[in-house]
Amino acid sequence: MSTLAYTISDSTTMFRRNLRRLQRYPSLTLLLVGMPIVFLLLFVYVFGGQLSHGLGATYLGGHTGRAGYLNYVTPGILLMTVAASVQGTAIVVAMDMTGGIIDRFRTMAIARSAVLTGHVLASLVQSLLGIGIVLGVAVALGFRPEAGVLDWLASIGLLMLFAFALIWLATALGLAAKSVETASNTPMFLTLLPFLGTGFVLLATLPTGLRQFAQYQPFSPATETLRGLLTGTPIGNNAVIAVAWSVSIALASCLWARHLYTNSRTA
Amino acid sequence: MTHTRQPAVVVSGVRKSFGETVVLDGVDLTVAEGTIFALLGPNGAGKTTIVRILSTLISADSGTARVAGHDVVSDPDGVRASIGVTGQFSAVDELLTGKENLQLMADLNHLGRAAGRARVGELLDRFGLVDAAAKPVSTYSGGMRRRLDLAMTLVGSPRVIFLDEPTTGLDPRSRRLMWDDIRELAAGGVTILLTTQYLDEADELADRIAVLDNGRIVAEGTPDELKRRIPGGHVRLRFTDPRALHAAAALVDGAIPDEERLVLRVPGGGDVASLRHLLEQLDDARIAVEELSIHSPDLDDVFFAVTGQPTLEQEAA
Numbered sequence: 353m354s355t356l357a358y359t360i361s362d363s364t365t366m367f368r369r370n371l372r373r374l375q376r377y378p379s380l381t382l383l384l385v386g387m388p389i390v391f392l393l394l395f396v397y398v399f400g401g402q403l404s405h406g407l408g409a410t411y412l413g414g415h416t417g418r419a420g421y422l423n424y425v426t427p428g429i430l431l432m433t434v435a436a437s438v439q440g441t442a443i444v445v446a447m448d449m450t451g452g453i454i455d456r457f458r459t460m461a462i463a464r465s466a467v468l469t470g471h472v473l474a475s476l477v478q479s480l481l482g483i484g485i486v487l488g489v490a491v492a493l494g495f496r497p498e499a500g501v502l503d504w505l506a507s508i509g510l511l512m513l514f515a516f517a518l519i520w521l522a523t524a525l526g527l528a529a530k531s532v533e534t535a536s537n538t539p540m541f542l543t544l545l546p547f548l549g550t551g552f553v554l555l556a557t558l559p560t561g562l563r564q565f566a567q568y569q570p571f572s573p574a575t576e577t578l579r580g581l582l583t584g585t586p587i588g589n590n591a592v593i594a595v596a597w598s599v600s601i602a603l604a605s606c607l608w609a610r611h612l613y614t615n616s617r618t619a
Numbered sequence: 620m621t622h623t624r625q626p627a628v629v630v631s632g633v634r635k636s637f638g639e640t641v642v643l644d645g646v647d648l649t650v651a652e653g654t655i656f657a658l659l660g661p662n663g664a665g666k667t668t669i670v671r672i673l674s675t676l677i678s679a680d681s682g683t684a685r686v687a688g689h690d691v692v693s694d695p696d697g698v699r700a701s702i703g704v705t706g707q708f709s710a711v712d713e714l715l716t717g718k719e720n721l722q723l724m725a726d727l728n729h730l731g732r733a734a735g736r737a738r739v740g741e742l743l744d745r746f747g748l749v750d751a752a753a754k755p756v757s758t759y760s761g762g763m764r765r766r767l768d769l770a771m772t773l774v775g776s777p778r779v780i781f782l783d784e785p786t787t788g789l790d791p792r793s794r795r796l797m798w799d800d801i802r803e804l805a806a807g808g809v810t811i812l813l814t815t816q817y818l819d820e821a822d823e824l825a826d827r828i829a830v831l832d833n834g835r836i837v838a839e840g841t842p843d844e845l846k847r848r849i850p851g852g853h854v855r856l857r858f859t860d861p862r863a864l865h866a867a868a869a870l871v872d873g874a875i876p877d878e879e880r881l882v883l884r885v886p887g888g889g890d891v892a893s894l895r896h897l898l899e900q901l902d903d904a905r906i907a908v909e910e911l912s913i914h915s916p917d918l919d920d921v922f923f924a925v926t927g928q929p930t931l932e933q934e935a936a
Contacts, residue, residue, distance in 0.1 A: 362727060372714075373714045376715070451708075455676060459699055
């Protein structure tokens with residue numbers, strides 16, 4: 353077999369291993385997907401009635417009150433699902449790195465990149481699963497997107513690209529963490545970012561400094577793009593910015609993770 | 620021309636420091652192919668560091684190391700393809716079953732579907748893990764986990780195997796089983812370099828033993844050669860007060876006092892003549908001994924014999 357064939361074969365093996373681990377440790381996935389669901393319920397049923405009054409007709413999608421706010425908040429919640437899900441990535445990567453098995457992999461003649469590729473691919477599956485569950489809950493609550501097939505495909509593409517970026521970031525954070533506990537905390541800021549953006553309220557309602565941050569931080573353009581694709585609100589240049597953010601985060605984090613992986617040889 | 624076999628492991632002048640701490644201070648060793656070589660030493664002597672350098676996990680600051688003819692620095696993949704490593708900490712996937720762990724190794728060794736499955740079955744059988752094959756490793760006992768760990772190391776049929784303290788923490792029965800496994804491997808022509816803190820283990824298994832102390836090899840030879848240098852165990856005397864301990868320590872040649880436990884360690888055999896002499900000495904000086912026990916040679920005796928010093932742990936105690 354050629355080097356490329358070995359790399360693909362080893363990465364597939366590692367991918368299968370990580371999927372199986374996910375299967376054996378379902379409580380982690382459920383815990384991670386629980387958080388965005390709680391926020392979805394909280395924001396729709398507790399704050400939604402009030403918050404919907406500040407939204408224009410464009411954002412309510414022909415609904416009023418809670419139903420309108422559900423329409424507005426779901427895209428942000430879906431991106432929050434991605435952020436919550438990658439906490440799991442950091443945890444499983446750190447579990448691997450602090451356990452004995454990583455030394456075994458390192459003393460075997462296997463493709464160097466396979467360990468990380470396996471984690472990233474399995475996390476992507478986990479994220480998609482989480483998105484599916486949360487979207488299912490939103491639909492059960494009454495979320496009725498009027499998106500066409502192409503809009504759906506673009507939405508899934510955007511979510512996957514965004515997940516891919518955050519997964520690489522979480523992988524690097526997991527590698528950088530000295531313990532599993534640290535790894536479960538460091539990506540937490542990612543789940544807070546949707547609140548400091550356009551996930552829950554309109555940009556115009558924010559104070560100046562925060563507004564500027566909220567406008568350009570990665571979650572807002574991604575939220576606006578997803579909202580546009582699913583509910584027909586204007587997208588503008590947000591799609592370009594969202595893709596640029598995702599690609600940059602993915603690239604920088606991938607390089608960082610690879611650097612950490614090759615150099616984090618413990619004593 | 621006679622055909623000389625290439626040694627399986629050659630280490631020369633290897634040095635390694637972690638920050639200010641010198642862990643290996645110029646280590647040379649050669650392991651002949653198909654033999655069992657034991658690195659004997661206390662915790663902190665540098666045993667694990669040697670294994671980590673030889674298995675390409677870390678690099679030495681200076682010196683060279685070759686494994687199965689491959690240089691660990693210039694050809695790490697060549698080394699990795701020839702070795703199997705079972706470390707001190709179990710390198711198994713807790714969430715997978717025993718069989719899945721072995722299958723993972725078969726896949727990573729690119730054995731192919733049929734050959735991989737056959738190898739997994741064979742190893743489960745050989746290590747007595749057939750009944751536990753479908754259970755997650757998190758339910759395994761320490762001994763089972765260690766056997767699975769070794770089985771995983773063997774999936775790729777390595778020519779050189781490094782075993783870092785393979786029996787530390789195992790109960791006596793599991794320890795015996797592990798010894799049998801190691802002997803069986805060596806009988807199959809595999810070269811084994813193992814580290815241990817136990818003289819009896821090195822004695823039982825190894826063709827050659829190197830004693831490592833403070834990052835240096837202080838003695839090397841066959842078990843018999845080394846044991847000839849040990850005066851034959853020691854006698855342990857326990858006292859009720861420090862004054863008696865000090866008095867006895869001053870009286871007996873070469874004795875090592877342990878202030879904390881009020882114990883005096885007297886090197887030498889437990890033969891009647893020397894015991895009688897020891898007791899007479901103590902009687903004459905009117906020193907009351909609480910308890911006396913005779914111990915067969917252990918690592919501390921080897922250390923004392925080759926370095927003239929107790930082991931580090933004893934100094935610290």
